[in-house]
Amino acid sequence: MIGQGMRAYFDHCATTPVAEEVLAAMTAAFREDFGNPSSVHAFGQAARRRLEDARRRVAEVLGVGPAEIVFTSGGTEADNLAVLGVVRSDPRPRKHVVTTSIEHPAVLESCAQLEREGVAVSRVPPDSRGVVDPEAIRRALRPETALITVMHVNNELGTVQPIAQIARLAREAGVLLHSDGVQAAGKIPLNLAELGVDLYSLSAHKIYGPKGAGALYVRADVAVGRILFGGHHERDRRPGTENVPGAVGLAAALELACRDLPAESARLGALRDRLEEAAAARLAPLRVNGAGAPRVPHVSNLCFEGVDGEALLIALDLAGFAVSGGAACSSGAAEPSHVLTAIGLSREQARASLRFSLGRLNTPEQVERLIEVLEQSVARLRTRAAASRHV
Amino acid sequence: MSERVRVAVAMSGGVDSSTAAALLVEQGLDVVGLTMQLWNQRRLPELSPPRTAGRCCSLEDVYDARRVAERLGIPYYVVNFEDRFEQQVVRPFIREYLEGRTPIPCTLCNSHLKFDVLLELARSLGAEAVATGHYARIRPDPVSGRRLLLRASQPSRDQSYFLFGLSQEQLAHALFPLGGLSKEEVRAAARRLGLPVAEKADSQEICFVPGGDYAAFIEAYFREQGLPSPAVPGAIVSSDGRLLGEHSGVHRFTVGQRRGLGVAAGAPLYVLATDPAGGRVIVGRDHELLRDRLTADRVNWIALEAPAGPLRAQVKIRHKHEAAAATLYPGEDPSVVEVRFDEPQRAVTPGQAAVFYDGEVVLGGGWIR
Numbered sequence: 001m002i003g004q005g006m007r008a009y010f011d012h013c014a015t016t017p018v019a020e021e022v023l024a025a026m027t028a029a030f031r032e033d034f035g036n037p038s039s040v041h042a043f044g045q046a047a048r049r050r051l052e053d054a055r056r057r058v059a060e061v062l063g064v065g066p067a068e069i070v071f072t073s074g075g076t077e078a079d080n081l082a083v084l085g086v087v088r089s090d091p092r093p094r095k096h097v098v099t100t101s102i103e104h105p106a107v108l109e110s111c112a113q114l115e116r117e118g119v120a121v122s123r124v125p126p127d128s129r130g131v132v133d134p135e136a137i138r139r140a141l142r143p144e145t146a147l148i149t150v151m152h153v154n155n156e157l158g159t160v161q162p163i164a165q166i167a168r169l170a171r172e173a174g175v176l177l178h179s180d181g182v183q184a185a186g187k188i189p190l191n192l193a194e195l196g197v198d199l200y201s202l203s204a205h206k207i208y209g210p211k212g213a214g215a216l217y218v219r220a221d222v223a224v225g226r227i228l229f230g231g232h233h234e235r236d237r238r239p240g241t242e243n244v245p246g247a248v249g250l251a252a253a254l255e256l257a258c259r260d261l262p263a264e265s266a267r268l269g270a271l272r273d274r275l276e277e278a279a280a281a282r283l284a285p286l287r288v289n290g291a292g293a294p295r296v297p298h299v300s301n302l303c304f305e306g307v308d309g310e311a312l313l314i315a316l317d318l319a320g321f322a323v324s325g326g327a328a329c330s331s332g333a334a335e336p337s338h339v340l341t342a343i344g345l346s347r348e349q350a351r352a353s354l355r356f357s358l359g360r361l362n363t364p365e366q367v368e369r370l371i372e373v374l375e376q377s378v379a380r381l382r383t384r385a386a387a388s389r390h391v
Numbered sequence: 392m393s394e395r396v397r398v399a400v401a402m403s404g405g406v407d408s409s410t411a412a413a414l415l416v417e418q419g420l421d422v423v424g425l426t427m428q429l430w431n432q433r434r435l436p437e438l439s440p441p442r443t444a445g446r447c448c449s450l451e452d453v454y455d456a457r458r459v460a461e462r463l464g465i466p467y468y469v470v471n472f473e474d475r476f477e478q479q480v481v482r483p484f485i486r487e488y489l490e491g492r493t494p495i496p497c498t499l500c501n502s503h504l505k506f507d508v509l510l511e512l513a514r515s516l517g518a519e520a521v522a523t524g525h526y527a528r529i530r531p532d533p534v535s536g537r538r539l540l541l542r543a544s545q546p547s548r549d550q551s552y553f554l555f556g557l558s559q560e561q562l563a564h565a566l567f568p569l570g571g572l573s574k575e576e577v578r579a580a581a582r583r584l585g586l587p588v589a590e591k592a593d594s595q596e597i598c599f600v601p602g603g604d605y606a607a608f609i610e611a612y613f614r615e616q617g618l619p620s621p622a623v624p625g626a627i628v629s630s631d632g633r634l635l636g637e638h639s640g641v642h643r644f645t646v647g648q649r650r651g652l653g654v655a656a657g658a659p660l661y662v663l664a665t666d667p668a669g670g671r672v673i674v675g676r677d678h679e680l681l682r683d684r685l686t687a688d689r690v691n692w693i694a695l696e697a698p699a700g701p702l703r704a705q706v707k708i709r710h711k712h713e714a715a716a717a718t719l720y721p722g723e724d725p726s727v728v729e730v731r732f733d734e735p736q737r738a739v740t741p742g743q744a745a746v747f748y749d750g751e752v753v754l755g756g757g758w759i760r
Contacts, residue, residue: 270423308512308515310470310471310512311512311515311516314423314468314470314512314516315515315516315517317424317468318466318516318517319468332457332468332469333428333455333469333470333471333473334471335471380515381515382516384511384514
């Protein structure tokens with residue numbers, strides 16, 4: 001068996017380990033100020049101070065005001081709150097939402113729920129690189145459009161969507177814009193006020209923070225109805241006793257990610273380029289999904305033509321390399337990714353694709369070993385696939 | 392990398408496959424657990440309440456398999472074979488019923504999934520074999536050099552009937568660790584090894600058909616596919632052609648069936664045959680179900696390459712049938728065999744398998760015409 005220490009983690013888009021600095025900040029919050037921020041007494045006040053300090057720091061990193069930050073249980077809740085909260089509180093009888101066909105399920109399923117409630121939904125497809133055309137968004141708008149929701153960075157391809165342009169056209173049209181920034185925050189330079197979005201989702205665990213902590217930015221004059229009931233927390237927008245250590249962890253993780261961003265982007269971009277160059281040279285026929293699009297530096301989605309991606313993923317794991325397939329159903333089995341089929345890949349090609357997402361844990365040596373193991377595994381799978389076709 | 396022999400175990404989350412995995416781990420093999428995701432339980436939601444355990448690919452069973460793998464400390468993966476399963480098992484299953492036969496999906500799954508794509512996946516991961524929790528044994532025959540398939544040591548658990556379709560190549564890469572054990576011994580081993588599924592009830596039904604109501608499954612599948620309902624009413628007639636009543640679709644009947652005919656008669660009536668083209672169900676008395684011969688086609692020979700002439704054997708015509716003495720008459724093409732029983736057998740059912748035994752050795756088997 002391969003020891004945990006010899007394993008290499010190439011799945012940083014799925015989640016990340018909590019950074020020491022984050023853990024230290026959270027531990028202090030757990031230990032020192034356990035009070036309920038809503039309590040009147042000194043314990044409550046101390047916890048409240050920590051919570052509001054975290055809020056201030058998150059807002060500062062994002063270039064917005066503290067009152068515009070709503071802490072949530074994570075990215076999924078932030079997306080649900082944005083989509084359901086905005087559209088349901090729009091008073092018009094007929095309503096419409098514009099989104100894309102490559103969103104995270106947290107947005108897609110929220111839109112599907114609105115559809116069941118009688119709201120019309122347009123899903124704009126991306127181009128073959130995995131980028132949505134702002135003009136296509138504009139064309140999808142209707143007089144009754146209540147919300148545009150477009151992710152900032154696609155979680156499978158790493159492609160960056162033209163949010164600033166979409167924000168301009170949304171403003172011109174007088175339509176609110178939400179963006180799921182779970183894969184963008186801490187990975188690309190960010191100033192939400194400049195970006196021009198009205199709502200923006202964040203998650204802590206993608207950036208070396210804790211699971212179960214996230215936030216939704218809601219521009220000051222935007223009304224968001226509640227989706228949870230039971231209290232007046234978070235300015236009446238999100239009931240439930242605040243997860244103070246989680247908020248502290250999110251703030252610490254966000255600050256850390258932004259501090260390290262220039263250096264880490266350059267380092268991971270070089271590793272990613274090395275992986276893609278070696279793969280193209282040694283694993284042909286190979287396709288880089290999302291190639292030619294603006295991409296975050298740490299994600300590579302590769303299609304190994306003629307290979308069963310599920311088998312390759314397992315072979316890599318048995319050899320000690322953790323990567324990810326497109327999507328997983330509830331049992332954990334792979335399903336053809338809706339993102340890869342949306343950019344025009346066949347079911348076969350989608351099944352032959354794997355996502356490699358790099359992060360702090362990765363070294364150049366790991367990338368070299370990964371390339372070697374990939375070369376062996378892909379060759380073996382292609383040989384066997386060819387042999388079984390001829391039987 | 393490890394020097395130990397690697398094997399994959401097809402883990403369903405039940406006690407049998409879990410114990411098979413545990414015994415192989417105990418033997419020191421490098422075991423990888425694999426669960427096949429075969430059917431999306433969100434499909435055909437009208438059939439049953441969700442979250443029923445013991446159904447194919449229910450989340451509970453995957454959860455159990457995962458817990459067993461954790462307990463054993465082995466790598467474990469769920470692999471998606473839904474497309475293959477639908478093409479190779481579900482659709483043929485439906486087609487057979489609509490054509491008046493009674494299919495055995497488990498055999499198709501063994502031949503086309505477990506010992507085909509799953510074995511292929513296992514081999515590509517460096518595994519020598521796929522192990523399952525089947526009660527059957529494999530033994531090399533030093534004389535012929537062939538791989539023999541044998542009944543389980545405990546006859547009441549024997550599942551060799553479902554494995555007759557395996558080729559020599561498939562048998563060379565199959566492992567049945569439970570073949571020499573009784574069910575009690577398997578449960579005892581599961582308890583001894585601390586498996587969390589040691590007391591789990593056995594599953595009985597066809598895994599993808601909740602509650603065993605295959606007719607409702609077929610009708611729901613047709614609705615899902617946007618096809619006209621196969622539940623076309625027709626006549627129930629006696630073997631001499633008298634109209635006795637009406638039925639609501641020939642696919643709801645199988646040879647030997649007594650219940651659900653809704654026909655009042657002096658003595659019990661049984662389905663003798665279905666006639667899908669004429670939309671008729673033919674019924675008769677118990678003795679009319681007796682047949683002294685059958686033809687099996689698509690025969691797979693295991694213990695021998697092909698028989699040179701007639702052969703004495705014991706033939707099993709359904710899983711719960713006691714193998715009956717017969718003579719096998721192979722045709723020009725050895726994949727078609729006429730079986731002549733010494734004594735007539737009740738309810739020879741088209742679509743079921745006729746499996747030929749010589750004592751505990753499976754000679755081969757085919758599909759009843």
